[in-house]
Structures are given as structure tokens and as C-alpha cells.
Amino acid sequence: MTVRFVLDCDTGSDDAIAILAAAGHPGLELAAVTTVNGNVAVEHATDNTLRALDLAGARVPVHAGAARPLVRPDLPVPRAVLNKDSAFQKHGLGLPEAVSAAREGHAAPFLAAYFTDPAHAGDTLVATGPLTNIALALALEPRLVERIARLVVMGGAHGNGNVTAAAEFNFWADPEAAEAVLSAGLREVVIVPLDATHSAPLTGADCAALEALGTPGALASAQLVRHRLDHDRASASHDPSSPVHDPMCVAYLVRPDLFTEAVAAHVAVETAGARTTGQLLVDTRPWRDEPANATVALRAAPEVYREFLHEALG
Known part of the structure; x- marks a missing residue:
């Protein structure tokens, strides 16, 4: 049975792999993509998204969304300062220039209209960037709390952050x-934090296996993973490996067998801590009030992740 979903993303290298995999997997129907400020500015996230979709040959509507966080004027540390010495998210991601264009209209009202449409009952929303667009959509249309059948989020860390x-x-x-999103009362929320993504990293051998598939999506994904490996190589004391978060x-x-350990918990995000802004709080205490x-995934099966990537990109 095909799973239909909307992807909300801030397309850097791992979001691009998620797009290529979503477009290629026979069990998935990527209905639309919305973009948000995050890894890169929203206009670059939108361009990167279009490049990935064009490479995959996928005619999927794209709507650009929030250009800044919900409340703050910028990231807690502005991107120009945070990434001043880093080329981790290179412009264009090394993908061919896009020939398609984004649709008119902001992502937030698009999400509100999409998920209140009875024709889309049961569809999933996947978020692999900051949750600004989704928070805005929930503010515009409170009925989304009941209309979004499932939200799958890449975000947070139960252990150390990054x-x-x-x-x-x-x-x-x-x-x-x-x-705002995690406290809204959505019907089903699955969080994929760093704990899960770091438990199934990819290596140079995985890149070679993808290259052997020979498809445009597999070759591009291998190139994007190699870029991540090269970025991490300087600090690695052994053959480098890199978590590739968003495709999970x-x-x-x-x-659904991808996650071998998960917990049902009350989760919240710290917004005011001097040293803990953005921390995911995972409360599993049996005597908690809330x-x-x-559901928070804590560990993933590397072999299942590789099988998915090969099936989706091959």
C-alpha cells in the first residue's frame, strides 16, 4: 500500500537524499514539498529542492515558506556567524540547475488547505527542518490538530546535541x-532524534554500493554523502562515517522495523534556557503529570536503513 505524504524541509544534503529516495521508492507517493529557513536560507532551500526533484524526474508541487523563525528575528546564532568558516552545505549541492519553479503561495496556508481537504485524510506530514511552517499552519488552521494523521519529525536529541x-x-x-507543534496535541507524533540517526551512519563503502546502482538518484546521493564524509574526515581518528539524518x-x-528501540514519552522543547535553548526534553517517568x-526513536537498524536506500535509489 502506497504511503502518501508531504515533506517540509530546509533542503541541505540529507534533505536532498530524502527527496530523491521519496521520489524513487515504489511504496511512497510524495504529494508536495514545502521549504523553510534552516540549513540554508529559504530561497536556497527551495532551489535545492527543485534541483533534487528535477534530477529525480518528479513533478511535485513546491511551496516556499518561512524565511525566519516564528518569534526570533534570526537563528539563535545568526547563520552568517554560525557557518562563517564552514562549507558543509554547499550552494546548489552539486546538482544540475533547476528547470522547474516553485508554485505561488506560502507554504503555511498550503499545508492548512492540504490537510483539511477530506481527500487527504490519512496522509502523513514529514518535517526534516525547523518546524516554523507547521507552527504557522497550526495557528492559521487549528483543525489541523485532528486532520494531520501523523507527523514524523527529524529533530532533537535525547543525549547530546550537535x-x-x-x-x-x-x-x-x-x-x-x-x-508549539509538539504541544499542540497532534494525533500521532514520531520524533527521529540524533540518537537514532547516529546509530546507523553511512560510510565510504555505502557510497560505493550506491554508485554501483548507477541511477541518477543513487549517484547524486553517493556524492552528497561523500561530501559529508569529507567534512567529518579531519576530526575522525578512523575511517569516517556520517549520520544521514533526514532520509530516516x-x-x-x-x-517501520527501522527503529529497534523507541519510547513513548511526554516531550517538550526548551525555549528560554541560557545554555539549553532548543533542547528536547523526553520525560519517560511513570509518575509524570503529562x-x-x-514516540521517540532511540536506535535504528543499519541494515534496514541501507536496504531502504538501495530500494529507493536503485
Whole structure:
């Protein structure tokens, strides 16, 4: 049975792989893509998205969304400062220039209209960037709390973060939006934090296996993973490996056996901490006051992740 979903993303290298995999997997129907400020500015995220879709030969509507966080004027540390010495997210991602164009209309009202349409009952929303667009859509249309059948989010960390010791980038980039979405009362929320994505990293051998598939999507994905490996190589004391976060959310839609450890918990996001802004709080205490509002994946099966990528990109 095909799983139909909308992808909300801030397309850098791992979002692009998620797009290529979504377009190629026979069990997935990518209905639309919305873009948001995050890894890169929203206009670059939109261009990168169009490049990935064109490479995949996928005619999927794209709507650009929020150019800044929900409340803050910029990221907690502005991107120009945060990434001043980094070429981790290179412009264009090395993909051919796009020939398609984004649709008219902001992502937030598009999401509100899409998920209130009875024809889309049961569709999933996957978010692999900051949750700004989704928070805006929920504010525009409160009925989305009941209309979105399932939200799968790449974000947060139960253990250490990556942009700070406490926080993962997506939740850190717009903590107010993340808290608004996770506290909204959505019917089903699955969170894929760094704990899960770091448990199934990809290596140079995985890139070679993708290259052997020979398809445009597999070759582009291998190139994008190699770029991530090269970025991490300087600090690696052994053959480098790199977590490729965002495609895990897409993989989970057709391979629910991907996650080998998960917990039902009450989750929240810190918005005011001096050192903990953007931290995901995962409360599994049996005596907690609040009921569980999300399932949090903690560990993934590397072999299942590789199988999904090969099936989707081959």
C-alpha cells in the first residue's frame, strides 16, 4: 500500500537524499514539498529542492515558506556567524540547475488547505527542518490538530546535541515553533532524534554500493554523502562515517522495523534556557503529570536503513 505524504524541509544534503529516495521508492507517493529557513536560507532551500526533484524526474508541487523563525528575528546564532568558516552545505549541492519553479503561495496556508481537504485524510506530514511552517499552519488552521494523521519529525536529541551540547539544529533553529507543534496535541507524533540517526551512519563503502546502482538518484546521493564524509574526515581518528539524518524519516514510512528501540514519552522543547535553548526534553517517568505526546526513536537498524536506500535509489 502506497504511503502518501508531504515533506517540509530546509533542503541541505540529507534533505536532498530524502527527496530523491521519496521520489524513487515504489511504496511512497510524495504529494508536495514545502521549504523553510534552516540549513540554508529559504530561497536556497527551495532551489535545492527543485534541483533534487528535477534530477529525480518528479513533478511535485513546491511551496516556499518561512524565511525566519516564528518569534526570533534570526537563528539563535545568526547563520552568517554560525557557518562563517564552514562549507558543509554547499550552494546548489552539486546538482544540475533547476528547470522547474516553485508554485505561488506560502507554504503555511498550503499545508492548512492540504490537510483539511477530506481527500487527504490519512496522509502523513514529514518535517526534516525547523518546524516554523507547521507552527504557522497550526495557528492559521487549528483543525489541523485532528486532520494531520501523523507527523514524523527529524529533530532533537535525547543525549547530546550537535549545534550545542544540549540541542540538535532543527529544534535549536526555531525552538518556539518546535514547542508549539509538539504541544499542540497532534494525533500521532514520531520524533527521529540524533540518537537514532547516529546509530546507523553511512560510510565510504555505502557510497560505493550506491554508485554501483548507477541511477541518477543513487549517484547524486553517493556524492552528497561523500561530501559529508569529507567534512567529518579531519576530526575522525578512523575511517569516517556520517549520520544521514533526514532520509530516516522517509524510510520509516515504509519500513517501520527501522527503529529497534523507541519510547513513548511526554516531550517538550526548551525555549528560554541560557545554555539549553532548543533542547528536547523526553520525560519517560511513570509518575509524570503529562501523558505521552510522542514516540521517540532511540536506535535504528543499519541494515534496514541501507536496504531502504538501495530500494529507493536503485
